[in-house]
Amino acid sequence: MKTEVLKITGEKEHDRKVIAKAAEIIRNGGIVAIPTETVYGLAGSALLPGSAEKIYKAKGRPSDNPLIVHISEPREAEDIAYTSDMFYRLAERFMPGPLTVVLPKKDCIPGSVTGGLDSVAVRCPENPIARALIKASGHPLAAPSANKSGMPSPTTASHVYHDMNGIIEMIIDGGECSIGVESTVVKPTEDGVMILRPGRISERMLRKVAGRVEVAASVKDPSNAEKEKVESPGMKYRHYSPEAEVILIDAPARKYISYVRKHMENGSGALVTTEHLKDLTGVPEGFTVFDAGKTRSAFERSKRIFSILRRADELGLKTVYAQLPPSDGAFLALYNRIVRAAGGRILKI
Ligand code: TXA
Ligand code: MG
Numbered sequence: 001m002k003t004e005v006l007k008i009t010g011e012k013e014h015d016r017k018v019i020a021k022a023a024e025i026i027r028n029g030g031i032v033a034i035p036t037e038t039v040y041g042l043a044g045s046a047l048l049p050g051s052a053e054k055i056y057k058a059k060g061r062p063s064d065n066p067l068i069v070h071i072s073e074p075r076e077a078e079d080i081a082y083t084s085d086m087f088y089r090l091a092e093r094f095m096p097g098p099l100t101v102v103l104p105k106k107d108c109i110p111g112s113v114t115g116g117l118d119s120v121a122v123r124c125p126e127n128p129i130a131r132a133l134i135k136a137s138g139h140p141l142a143a144p145s146a147n148k149s150g151m152p153s154p155t156t157a158s159h160v161y162h163d164m165n166g167i168i169e170m171i172i173d174g175g176e177c178s179i180g181v182e183s184t185v186v187k188p189t190e191d192g193v194m195i196l197r198p199g200r201i202s203e204r205m206l207r208k209v210a211g212r213v214e215v216a217a218s219v220k221d222p223s224n225a226e227k228e229k230v231e232s233p234g235m236k237y238r239h240y241s242p243e244a245e246v247i248l249i250d251a252p253a254r255k256y257i258s259y260v261r262k263h264m265e266n267g268s269g270a271l272v273t274t275e276h277l278k279d280l281t282g283v284p285e286g287f288t289v290f291d292a293g294k295t296r297s298a299f300e301r302s303k304r305i306f307s308i309l310r311r312a313d314e315l316g317l318k319t320v321y322a323q324l325p326p327s328d329g330a331f332l333a334l335y336n337r338i339v340r341a342a343g344g345r346i347l348k349i
Contacts, residue, residue, distance in 0.1 A: 001166055001167065001168070001169065002166075003161065003164060003165045003166055003167070003168055003169065003170065003171060004169065004170045004171070005157060005161060005170075005171045005173055006018045006021070006022075006170065006171070006172055006173065007157075007173040008035075008129055008172060008173065008174045008175070015129075018172060019129070019132050019133050019136050019172075020136060021170070022034070022133055022136075022137075022170055022172055023133060023136035023137035023138075025169050025170055026043065026044060026045050026051075026133070026137040026139055026141065027045070027137055027138070027139065029044070029045065029048050029050050029051050029054070030044070030051075030054070030168075030169050030170075031043060031044040031051060031054050031055055031058060031168050031169065032044075032133075032168065032169065032170045032171070032172060033146040033154075033157070033160045033164060033168060033170070033171040033172065034127075034129065034130050034133055034141075034143065034146075034172050034174070035127055035129055035130065035157070035172060035173070035174030035175065035177060036070075036125040036126075036127045036130045036143075036177065037097070037098060037125060037126045037127045037177060037178050037179050038098050038125075038177060038179045038180070038181060038182050038183050038199065038200070039145045039146070039153040039154060039155055039177055039179075039180065039181070039182055039306070040145065040146040040153075040154040040155065040156075040157065040159065040160045040171075040177065041068075041070070041130070041141075041143030041144065041145060041146055042055050042058060042059060042143055042144055042145070042146040042164070042168065043070070043130075043133070043141040043142070043143040044141065044142055044143070045137070045139040045140075045141065045142070046067070046069040046070075046080070046109060046113050046139065046140040046141060046142040047108060047109070047110075047139055047140065048110075048139075049110040049112045049113075051142065052067060052110065052112040052113045052142055053112060055067065055142060055143075055144060058164060058167045058168055059144060059147070059148060059149045060148055060149045061144065061149040062149075063112070063115065064115040064116060065115055065144075066113065066114045066115035066117055066119075066120075066121060067113050067114070067115075067121070067142040067143065067144050068100050068121040068122075068123050068142070068143060068144065068183070068185075069109065069113065069120055069121065069122055069123070069140050069141070069142050069143075070123050070124070070125055070130065070134060070140060070141040070142075070143050071122060071123070071124050071134060071140050072124065072131045072134040072135045073124065074087075074088070074091035074092075074095045074096075074124050076124075076140065077091070077101075077103065077122050077124075079106070079108070079140070080105065080106055080108060080109050080120060080122065080140055081103035081104060081105055081106055081109075081120050081122055082103060082104040082105075082106065083103060084103070084188060086188045086193070086210065087101055087103060087122075087188070089209050089210065090186070090193070090206075090209060090210060091124070093208075093209045094201055094205075094209075095124040096124045096125055096126040096131065097124070097125075097126045097201070098125075098126070098179055098182075098183040098184060098199050098200045098201055099123065099183055099184050099186065099199075099201045100121045100122065100123040100183045100184065100185040100186070100197075101121070101122050101123075101186055101187075101188070102119050102120070102121050102122075102185065102186070102187040102188075102196070103119060103120060103122055103188075104118060104119055104120075105117075105118055105119055105120035106120075113142045119187075121185060123183055127174065129172060129174045133172075145182060146160045146163070146164060147159070147160075147163050148163045148164075150240075150241060151163060151240070151241070151242070151310075152240050152241070152242055152305075152306040152307075152309040152310050152341065153181070153182060153240065153306050154306070154310075155176060155177040155180045155303075155306050155307050156175075156176050156177070156307065157171050157172070157173035157174070157175075159306075159307070159310055162310075177303075178303075179199075179200050179299075179302070179303060180302055180303030180304065180305070180306060180307070181199055181200065181302045181303070181305070181306070181333045181334070181337060182197065182199055183197075183199045183200075183201075184197065184198060184199035184200065184201040184202075184206075184333075185197040185199070186206065186210075189212070189214065191211055191212045192210045192211040192212030192213050192214070193206060193210045193212075193213055193214075194213075194214040194215070194216055195213065195214070195215045195216060195219060196216050196219075197219070197336070198215070198219055198332040198333040198335075198336050199333050200299070200302070200333065202329060202330050202332065202333075203215060203329075203332065204329065215332075219332065219336055220327055220332075220335070220336070221344075240306070240309070240337050240340050240341045241309075241340070241341050241342075241343065242309040242310065242312050242313045242320070242341065243313045244269075244309070244312045244313060244317045244318060244319060244320045245318065245319050245320070246309070246320050246322060246338070246341045246342040246343075247319060247320070247321050247322070247342065247345075247347060248322050248323075248324050248338060248339065248342040248345065248346050248347065249321060249322070249323055249324060249346075249347050249348075249349060250323075250324040250346050250347065250348040250349070251323065251324075251348070251349045253273070253276055253295070253323065254279075255349060256323040257272070257276055257279045257280060259321070259349055260272070260280065260321050261280070263319075263321065264283060264284055264287040265286075265287065265319070266284070266285070266286030266287065267286055267316070267317055267318045267319070268287060268288075268317055268318060268319040268320065268321070269287060269288035269289065269290060269312055269315070269317050269319075269320050269321070270287075270288075270289055270290065270320065270321040270322070271290045271292040271308060271320065271321070271322040271323070272289055272290065272291065272292060272323075273291075273292045273293065273294065273295040273301070273323075274291055274292070274293060274294045274295070275294065275295050276295075277289065277291060288312070288315055288317065290304075290308045290311065290312070290320075291304075292304060292305075292308065292322070298325075298329070298330035298331045298333075298334060299330065301325065301331075301334050302333050302334045302337075305334060305337055305338060305341075306337070309341060322338060322342070324338070324339075324346055325338060
């Protein structure tokens with residue numbers, strides 16, 4: 001199959017044609033990679049059972065891992081799920097945006113989309129291209145991240161092309177994703193919500209709207225996900241890992257830098273926060289230093305993480321060193337992704 005990459009240019013008539021073409025592919029049961037504000041998604045109709053199967057096949061993903069269903073307006077949740085006051089409280093504050101809410105599903109959503117669960121994860125993305133496509137196709141869109149299963153999520157169209165060339169019909173290139181990590185996934189509880197996957201919408205932001213906010217144990221300790229009843233099936237698979245081995249080091253910055261200094265072998269690399277780049281001088285050829293973003297900027301560091309891990313693979317690195325980020329507040333999403341990229345192993349020095 002030839003994979004067509006069509007760019008959104010801002011020229012109205014051109015962009016309308018790109019969206020119309022993608023909408024037709026969706027209505028015919030095909031799949032299209034689309035930009036969202038978080039990461040690129042692999043989108044198919046959430047109403048046609050065959051589309052979900054194609055998505056699983058393209059990703060090489062186990063089909064018991066449910067997909068997120070994307071809508072263009074919060075009220076469209078009524079068509080696919082049983083909503084609640086809590087849903088509308090969350091929607092009013094955070095939608096459109098990077099929040100996904102798990103709700104009891106209606107019958108029109110096939111079990112193939114939800115991995116056999118009787119709930120469905122609902123998200124109204126903010127990205128105007130994604131929303132225009134949902135509107136133009138007339139279908140809610142099932143869309144997981146557009147990477148091969150287990151690989152870091154794609155934040156540019158060229159990341160998607162790398163994983164999906166020859167496998168899907170079309171990629172819409174809408175530029176770089178502004179957030180760079182996947183949406184926060186929550187499930188309403190009796191008196192609040194439980195965070196199943198951390199993202200840009202933090203625990204503190206949710207608390208203002210949702211009351212009691214719990215965080216699933218597997219979020220901070222991915223090894224829990226194997227042992228416990230898995231609330232969010234996606235959390236149980238090894239995830240976000242590049243081919244390179246990620247060695248995660250729990251140490252203060254100075255100690256981390258001196259550890260990296262001793263391990264600057266050919267074919268490896270290290271993530272270093274912007275302020276500390278100047279501390280790594282005399283770097284030998286064949287060793288790559290990645291600017292991880294400003295130390296205190298959880299958003300900048302989260303936005304860069306997946307593209308750095310992909311870059312490490314493009315360079316053919318065998319080992320990548322990274323400092324364990326804080327796990328509190330806005331850093332929780334970054335912490336969760338990087339610990340999983342390292343397969344849960346943390347080296348305390
Ligand atoms: O930002 C995002 O959410 C991106 C973009 C494309 O929208 N999508 C995304 O989808 O990350 P995916 O399929 O890679 O991740 C879906 C997550 C998984 O952790 C999955 O287990 C969870 O959502 N999930 C989906 N449906 C669920 C359900 N019914 N109950 C509990 N967890 C669910
Ligand atoms: Mg994913």
